[in-house]
Amino acid sequence: MIRIAKSPAVPAPLGTRGARHLKKLQETQEADPAACRVADNKLLESRDGIYNDNRVKERLRADQHDKCCYCESYFSSTSYGDVEHFRPKGGYRQDAADALHKPGYYWLAYNWHNLYFACQLCNQRFKGNYFPLRNPADRAQSHADFLSDEQPLLPDPATEDPAAHLSFVDDAAQALDERGAGCIWVFGLDRPELIKRRAERLKSIKQARLLAGLDMSRPLAPAIAGFFRELKLSYADAVEMVAEAQRIWDTAALDSAEFAGMARAYFRRVAQQSQ
Ligand SMILES: [Zn+2]
Known part of the structure; x- marks a missing residue:
């Protein structure tokens, strides 16, 4: 995992169709916040056709030099990648013992700053819905809350340098602090x-x-x-x-x-x- 320089320009579908659907999601949440917190509810589901648009994928792949944002493996014709939401859009878990909490960070589903490209193993087998915080009580619960109140245990590779937390001894990932340890277990960097x-x-x-x-x-x-x-x-x-x-x-x-x-x-x- 290394720092990623993301293009400043937001790919078209996020700012157009994404912005329109985001407004609907926010209205749904404001109409009945309690219903949106019920387990398994699908009230705030995002549209994958928007963030999975080729213009988004190609911009992410180019910005990341065709590498997974977490494990740094190259993508190839046999290993497709997924558009990854750094803060999970559909629901979140603090740790392996935690149930899936609703809603997730639905308001970031089409947010360019929350999107990366990850290999399927890092995304589906390991990270999934995990987004651990130092203090779970600080977690933003809706689009009205401030993300700046959170202290994530995972460094955001576009705004922080993962090397401050994660290093390597030969081929083995080495945690320099609890955030580096978070990267290793959440992304499965020691598989x-x-x-x-x-x-x-x-x-x-x-x-x-x-x-x-x-x-x-x-x-x-x-x-x-x-x-x-x-x-x-x-x-x-x-x-x-x-x-x-x-x-x-x-x-x-x-x-x-x-x-x-x-x-x-x-x-x-x-x-x-x-x-
Ligand atoms: Zn990966």
């Missing part, structure tokens, strides 16, 4: 299949560290020459491998790189060790 993919990425970054910067026009150190011989690489292939290592090393911590948060933590450790 085995994700750790395995981060481990593969870290392996290629560590290999890049050894090869990047090699001057292939000069005689190589015996260990490096032995490494290339073991791989049975031609000189031309070895030059190509070194160029690829340089590319991986130079780009691993960019916003656009998969698992950039982990790479940044690794780079910080390498820098500390070399001091």
Whole structure:
């Protein structure tokens, strides 16, 4: 999870159809607030056709460099993403022992600042309706309440830097405080299949560290020459491998790189060790 720079312009369907439906939702809530709090009621259901509009999805995917806002996995043709409501629109839970409370943050269903793009695992299997607060009594219950009274246990990646709360030790997510711990359990950042993919990425970054910067026009150190011989690489292939290592090393911590948060933590450790 890294900071995300979202486009300032609100995608068209949110400001037009979204704004019109929001007015209806607010009128429904004001007409009978108690009915909207009843379990399983569907009075404040949002219209997924509005926030799932392609213009919203494409803007989010571009802003997030085709990565999940939480686990930083790249989307691919086999892993579709979902438009994710940071504050859940339909109902919320404080923790695993909590029942689903109605209503959710219905007034943020079409709010650009509340929308991200998440992989299906982070969104559906893990985050779901969780939105834990430091003090649940501060929770906003309707569009008349102030969100600024809440102290969420999850950092909002567009307005806060998750790295202040969440780091990595090699491929393992590490909580720096209770908000980092919140990220790990709510988003499932320590799930085995994700750790395995981060481990593969870290392996290629560590290999890049050894090869990047090699001057292939000069005689190589015996260990490096032995490494290339073991791989049975031609000189031309070895030059190509070194160029690829340089590319991986130079780009691993960019916003656009998969698992950039982990790479940044690794780079910080390498820098500390070399001091
Ligand atoms: Zn994810």
